Amino acid sequence: MEFDLSLEEAGFRDEVKAFLEAELTEEVRGGMFVDTPARVAFVDKLAAKGWLGMGFPEKYGGSKKPIALAQFILNVELELAHAPIVGKNVGVIANTIFHNGSEEMKDEFLPKVFKNECQWALSYTEPQAGTDLAALQCKCEDKGDHWLVNGTKRFITSAHFADYHWVAVRTDPDAQKHKGVSIIIMDADAEGLTYTPQWCVGSTGAERTNEVFYDNVKVPKNRLVGEINKGFIYLMQALDYERFAIISFAARVRRFNKVAEWVKEAEFGGKKLSDDPAIRSKFATLATRVEIGTMLEKMCICVAAERVPNTEAAMNKAWASTIGTEIANLALDAMGPYGYLWDGSEHAPLEGEMVDQYLMHGHSRVAAAGVDTSKTIIARRLLGLPDPLGKPFLPNQAK
Numbered sequence: 001m002e003f004d005l006s007l008e009e010a011g012f013r014d015e016v017k018a019f020l021e022a023e024l025t026e027e028v029r030g031g032m033f034v035d036t037p038a039r040v041a042f043v044d045k046l047a048a049k050g051w052l053g054m055g056f057p058e059k060y061g062g063s064k065k066p067i068a069l070a071q072f073i074l075n076v077e078l079e080l081a082h083a084p085i086v087g088k089n090v091g092v093i094a095n096t097i098f099h100n101g102s103e104e105m106k107d108e109f110l111p112k113v114f115k116n117e118c119q120w121a122l123s124y125t126e127p128q129a130g131t132d133l134a135a136l137q138c139k140c141e142d143k144g145d146h147w148l149v150n151g152t153k154r155f156i157t158s159a160h161f162a163d164y165h166w167v168a169v170r171t172d173p174d175a176q177k178h179k180g181v182s183i184i185i186m187d188a189d190a191e192g193l194t195y196t197p198q199w200c201v202g203s204t205g206a207e208r209t210n211e212v213f214y215d216n217v218k219v220p221k222n223r224l225v226g227e228i229n230k231g232f233i234y235l236m237q238a239l240d241y242e243r244f245a246i247i248s249f250a251a252r253v254r255r256f257n258k259v260a261e262w263v264k265e266a267e268f269g270g271k272k273l274s275d276d277p278a279i280r281s282k283f284a285t286l287a288t289r290v291e292i293g294t295m296l297e298k299m300c301i302c303v304a305a306e307r308v309p310n311t312e313a314a315m316n317k318a319w320a321s322t323i324g325t326e327i328a329n330l331a332l333d334a335m336g337p338y339g340y341l342w343d344g345s346e347h348a349p350l351e352g353e354m355v356d357q358y359l360m361h362g363h364s365r366v367a368a369a370g371v372d373t374s375k376t377i378i379a380r381r382l383l384g385l386p387d388p389l390g391k392p393f394l395p396n397q398a399k
């Protein structure tokens, strides 16, 4: 089996690299969100290249894929360069609308996504509904000519700069809990929508999320995604996409490469760290595990050309989060006490990035299905193992 990129694929990768070399400024680098004018302008340039809508029909503003692995190569190169990624808008929103939305909805939103004319907040989590999303309570009532939404969401990452909220709501309070859920699209400036910052603290800064309040928010009828009360299935698909399009393995590759470069140079007590047999052995083992992650990510992208990746995405998610933790742990082991110095200290290796990753890895382990939940998906859907509690499992294999 040939693992290297073909000549054609390498040509596209070089084109992306050259683009990043020319366009990625320090002001843009370092964040995954499209939350500043400079980052929006950067993603506008990706859009102008036709790289946001690759593989989607032209009638919705999409463009032809130059090669089968174009999306994978683009994501990897964006992550390796620490540029903003496009996994949320394109990977999650556009794909879920494309598979489930009405023609009117596709016509309205897909071209905007592919032109980078809108940013989105994924609004799922509630005080009583995290991993167990089917427990969500945010109420959505049919008022004849509009929907009326009331509820509270928390940890919503992009709510303070989004144009639209992609909201999981309860449309049937009497149905079984996963059968009464729908998804609606809400304008971020709708009357009754307010938010307040909710900070998740790392060492080099805090990551902003938001608590969001929907207080009698009126939503037009045509903003319901797909069919009413089928939202849990769409939600599962959206999360399948999130498990590789946002939780990209390439981000782990970048971090691993950074730590490996640091180890090559580091000296303690006049000895090179890279000469230590224990360090060498640990890095070699981890390098192999990192390579497996790249293969899993590639598999997701290949499958996504045919159907919604499900068990593949769960494998990518579980592995990416596990390896992210292992990279942070190994880095801090290798750095010794210096590893715990934060940004601002001249002695902090890699500007404190690894201690930051160490503090944030708890989030990666629970976001978009925890490692445990991902393993449950693999056990039940891929291996066909029975549920210990005898619960039925929802089918989720929409094309």
Ligand SMILES: Cc1cc2nc3c(=O)[nH]c(=O)nc-3n(C[C@H](O)[C@H](O)[C@H](O)COP(=O)(O)OP(=O)(O)OC[C@H]3O[C@@H](n4cnc5c(N)ncnc54)[C@H](O)[C@@H]3O)c2cc1C
Residues within 6 Å of the ligand: 121, 122, 123, 124, 125, 129, 130, 131, 132, 154, 155, 156, 157, 158, 200, 207, 209, 363, 365, 366, 367, 368, 369, 370, 371, 372, 373
């Ligand atoms: C920085 C950050 C950004 C976020 N951004 C968003 C966002 O943009 N939109 C959004 O909707 N949410 C967002 N979240 C919320 C995030 O998705 C939730 O934190 C996550 O779903 C876990 O929910 P919880 O915090 O209630 O933990 P819980 O669900 O209480 O889970 C706690 C632990 O128990 C484990 N666990 C729970 N149930 C099971 C089970 N059945 N089997 C095995 N293990 C289980 C979990 O894996 C986890 O380790 C964000 C969170 C953070 C920290």
